[in-house]
Amino acid sequence: MLTNYLKIAWRTLRKQQGFTFINIFGLAVGLACCMLIMLYVLDELSFDQYNAKADRIYRIQTHLKFGGNDMNFALSPDPIGPTLKKDYPQVEQFVRLHRSGTWSVRRTGEPTSLREDNITFADSTLFDVFTLPLVSGDPKRALAEPNTVVISESAAKRHFGNQNPMGQTMLFDNNKTFKVSGVMRDMPQNSHFRSDFFLTMLNDDYEWGQWLSNNHYAYILLKPGTNPAVFAKNFDTIIEKYIGPQALQTVGTTMEQFRKAGNEIGYWLIPLTDIHLYSKQQYELAPNGDIQYVYIFSAVALFILLIACINFMNLATARSAKRAKEVGVRKVMGSERQQLIGQFMTESILTTVLAMVLALFIVAVALPAFNGLAAKEMSLRQLVSPYYLPLLVALPIVVGLLAGSYPALFLSSFQPITVLKGKINVSFRSAGLRSGLVVFQFMMSVILIVGTIIVYRQITYIQTKNVGFNRNQVLSVFGVYSIGKQAETFKQEVLRMPGVVSGSISGYLPTPSSRSDNSFFAEGQSNLNQGINMQNWGVDYDYLKTMGMQLVQGRGFSRDFGSDSSGIIINEAAVKVLGFKDPVGKRVWRFTDNQAKNRKTYTILGVIKNFHFESLRRNISALSLVLDSNSGAASFRLSSTDLPAVVKQIEAKWKQVAPGQPFSYQFMDDSFDEMYRAEQRIGTIALTFAALAILIACLGLFGLAAFMAEQRTKEIGVRKVLGASVGSIIGLLSKDFLKLVFISIIIASPIAWYAMNQWLSDFAYKIDIEWWMFALAGILAVGIALLTVSFQSIKAALMNPVKSLRSE
Template identity: 40%
Template sequence: MILNYFTIGMRNLLKRKGYTALNILGLAIGIACCLLIFQYVSYERSYDTFQAKSPQIVRLRLDQSKQGKLMWQSATSYPGIGPALKRDYPEVENYCRLIDDELLLSNDAKHIKFSETKGYYADPSAINMLDVQLLSGSAASALKGPNKIIVSQSMAKKYFGTDDVLGKTLLARGTRANETFQIGGVFKDYPSNSHLILDYMVSYATLVSELAGGGDKTDLANTAFNWYDFYTYILLKPGTDAQQFQAKLSGFTDKYINKTDYRKANNIKDRLYTIPFRDIHLLSNYNQEAEVNGSGSAVNFMFLIGFIILAIAWINYINLSTARSVERAKEVGVRKVLGAAKSTLIRLFMFENMLVNFMAIVIAAIAVVTLTPWFNSLMGRESAPDFSMSAKYWLIFSGMFLAGTLLSGLYPAFILSGYQPVAVLKGAFKNTSGGLLLRKSLIVVQFSISVILIAGTIIVYQQVSFMRSQKLGVDINQTLVLNGVQSISDSLYLNSLQPFKADLLKNKGIKSMTVSTSVMGKEIYWTNSYQSLDHKELGSGTLYRLGVDYDFLSQFKIKLLSGRDFSKDFPTDKKAAIINENAMVQLGFKNPDDAIGRKISNGDTMTVIGVIQSFHHLGLQKPIDPQLITLRLDARQAYSIKLQTADLTNTIASVKTTWDKYFPNDPFNYFFLDDQFNTQYKSDQQFGKVFTLFASLAILIACFGLLGLSAYNILQRTKEVGIRKVLGASTKSVVYILSKDFMTLVVISFVISAPISWLVMHNWLQGFAYRINISLWVFAAADIISVAIALCTISFQAIKAALTNPVRSLRSE
């Protein structure tokens, strides 16, 4: 029986090779796209699921408001919070704190040195809470006591050539003193699907010891409630409701933080919120995130597109199968006359449907395996060349595929098996109005989706282009940035910096150089609360501080709206400040001229000497912060060098030679500022590329269906076309008659899809601080494109039918 079904099914599929090819190809593309998208979604949603205790862990977010207005939201919080929570709340099982610790490490015996940026001071509890897999060393003692460090397997091999390094030492060169760290453990390279990149951890006791050595007598690293640079993770006891725990944090902040006279006087309130550990990557996008996180809305959108593409492919199959019902009707009539039962016919047609889907999934599997390395590279996952997907998404896909195969086969099977043999064999049979209505409805659905995808593609492209082309208010082109010096003490630093700068400026390829505590494209962590002494009623507000030398404003062509730049002619500039427009407004000044000469204070009084035009320090996804610029001649975090365009290779080589002369213990690391700044748009650009790719494929699949339907429709009307031509109809009028029904459906799809696409893309744009306005022409363009695509798809068959000699179509009459 199975062999008989197979033979009949293959015979029917080969009878109409064109329709079969369209069906199989459309389904194969749909399945392949769905699998690739599901792989991407599976990976993005797998972040931080490998930690055994991750369901019990939350990270704290700190929000600060002033006079009821939200000022900022930070992924970091105060170091005193963790110990106090564990002490006061029995539902807190443990906590761990992390704070950035960038180090210049060296193994002098092997003459190896690197600047390391992906590590943290960490509580000993971090090892178990974050599931750091130690290959050597004990979790109980690896981070116990000062000057202890644990390193990843890769990092151990980088410095020692082996991972058998327990008890060995690394030298950390610092601005105050050099430190020797003993390696207390080596851990397995931390998985990439984590919101943290962990190359090393330094014991928290080291931070305590360093602060004490600098004069701290209050144990700030354990007690402070005003230093918000610490990631605080809370391990809740099993059975604890995270939402109920969060509700208690309001009382906690009032008890420990908001009660201070300063906060009361300035009407400043802090609030703590929890975010589940596994949600951080996709749902947390606040100040001071450890890494650039993903976008939950983009992932959900792509997940939906995966369903849509597969649905479009099955819609095509249903349309083409039911459209051929007239051709299959006589076959059904004959089979029924010969005694075939309806159930037998249903099984036959379902088997044929399974054949088509089986061929499609085989082709799709080959395509997915072939395209996965390219697709992962497109998504920025070059380290994952092979296709992989979690069991959950395999289950979802399998359920979708089986349900889709069943449903897409059942409807045509019941339609075909239900024909009455007497009507069919008498020639009185024709397509039912219900079947026509279904096919028309499905075409409208397909092209409504197509219009939404086309409009979405245009808007995504516009937004990304807008962000990249928008004037930043600062000139970052042709700027080489050197990572700062770490090996020289503060007392000797200026003695090396000034000769270094003088030597660099002798190079004809270098226009200028400036030093600063941060550069554009990197988040500013240095913040202080300032108030205007002339507007004390406004209280204090957070300003983002940037320390610079005398050449910063001029080199980056930052526009002064009023006042002056820092100058060597004014020794008092050490107590001077330059503010941007946003800070001017926050401090209560009416205009730039009004701010000049005014005093601002955070306990340390400064005089405003200039107001600059606000510029974008970060990408246009984020608002411009109120900024305070102060003179900091000993800034060492970044050296920005403005280059001539000619002979960059030799100029950079010359810079390295000069660097090695003055800073031989520091590695020479550099980047181009415009390239670094544009990396902020990388995820949005990737989303735009992927969205465009799958939108195009969804439209292509819809076109397959439209092509098959139009070709079959024209085949059914061959004699009608012949009669019209004999009666004098022109080719143009025949093409119009054959196309108008389909074009009407495409126009209806536009009316339905335009408001939907506007709503979807409007919500997407809300994630950007600076965004485009959606123009009506976008939807008009989407409609024109969809009409053009449909017309091109249909017209080939229509023109071919219109040009056919009517004698050929009528000779059988």
């Protein structure tokens, strides 16, 4: 029986080649989109799952409301991990990470350094918590001694080639020597942080025991059976037992007074496997994903597949007139309805299987480009792995059953007497279900178009918004600290070059870079609850000029005033929080360590206009600038139109001043754009899948238009004989479809508005959703539908009426 079903199904597919192509190609594109998105979603959901103890690992996060700021950090105080391990038996182990940024690195004896970004200080317990297999070395001892480092296999290959790195020494920033005590496998890409170098925490130059500072990433491994929600209640005890006494000793205020002033401090646990998709805290180790996008793309995959299935159902039921007599004859010859359903379902599943084969080919071809688009390293092997292979096999069967169920039930329900007399009516206008399905297809297409327009408008807004500083043609050279006192010499040499307007040396840039929070107090204030929390950046005399920042009051730093070493410049947000009406000349102070007597006082020299130094997802917070010799990067404002030539000159000067040190640079506008690279990728992916969804919908519309023209051939012939013009016939054939598209626009608009309004709510600075965005999406949808239908309409309208009216 099955063999017979397959033979008839194959003959039917070959006989109707045009409709077969539309069905198979439409389903193939839908299945390919579904598989690509499924790979993306599975990759996002797999973050940190490689850790054997992932279900028991938690990161400690901080909530701090103080000094006009309400902040959530991925960081926590350095003593919190060891204290929890000491005081609570539920904690099996802890580990702290301290991201060290970018260093110049080389093996001892090598003349040239390489710029390495992924360098992290870690406790010796690192390998007890995380699953990071060592190919060489003892995980228990690898980071237990001073001046030791564990490197990845990739780093070993870069610095040692085919030599064994174990026991050899490496030079970091030209003055710190570490011995290689272990080589680990490269960390998986689906990890919320990645590092090629783990330096022992014993060499982290840090003043330990600071409960009032948050500078480390702390992870705890809870013992099996521990309830994390119950355990987290112990943080209240930690605050009272350790943070309260240090706050009292340092600034003379109790936690009760701190809270009465409207301030808050607290800690909570986030599961390791939730960090990538659910954590949106300040100072994450790396840019995280967003569960919102997982939901969105999962829905898009489902809708694209439904659109493809709807095409199949529409075309199958539309062609029912061609199959009606076949059904009647089969029933008269004794076929039961179940057998007819089996026949039609076999055709559907065969079509889907053929589409699946084509879809796998499309995925194999498109995956490299999709990886580049999504910044992933996904492979087709993930789909054919034992874990997902059953799903892959089941997918065409499920889709075949879904797409073929209604046509099979519809076709098998024909009464033989009715169809053999030719009385069955399957006109397009009477097919309410098909109309509803077409509306659904274009509704989803319009929603995707609106979403794409709004995403791109928001990205454009971000890129063109006046952010309070001039990021155009500013070149930042990194790793300047590695040349020590030569940094100023390098700056002066570059300033002599034509095309260089100004230059500044500072590791604090208004783009992703170093950050430093400090608590400041107005003169005369002494209690912690009277202070403000603000960024405190060390800069040089030329910083404001080079960054194009605008003074609104007072003056900037000047070499003419020796007292400027104790001066400070604040932004408008800081003035508002401090409550100063005339801030210039006022004095503020901060603690320099955990001792209440050790303070430094600053005089406010000027106020700069607010500028965005964080993502536009956040409001501008308080910030201050002080004179300090921070040599993380040298930034130069350029005026030359031949930027590549100037960069080459600067590179040549760098190699002269810093032989053997890597020349690493980036233009500031590129660095600024990196903050929104995720949104740009999402916008491009959304545009791609919106185009594919429209393509699939148009394939179905094209097939339905062909069927409609075929069904109304004689009507068109009669109208032409009676004098109807080609234009009127085209309008007649197109209006039914355009009416459905207009209905889909009306339904889609409020849904798209709500969805995109939710997406924009993540941004503190955002565009307004305007009416023209929906009008543009509607015009595009109508235009696309009209172009799709017009080909068949014109073809039918130009047909010779003599042929169309000829007797059968």
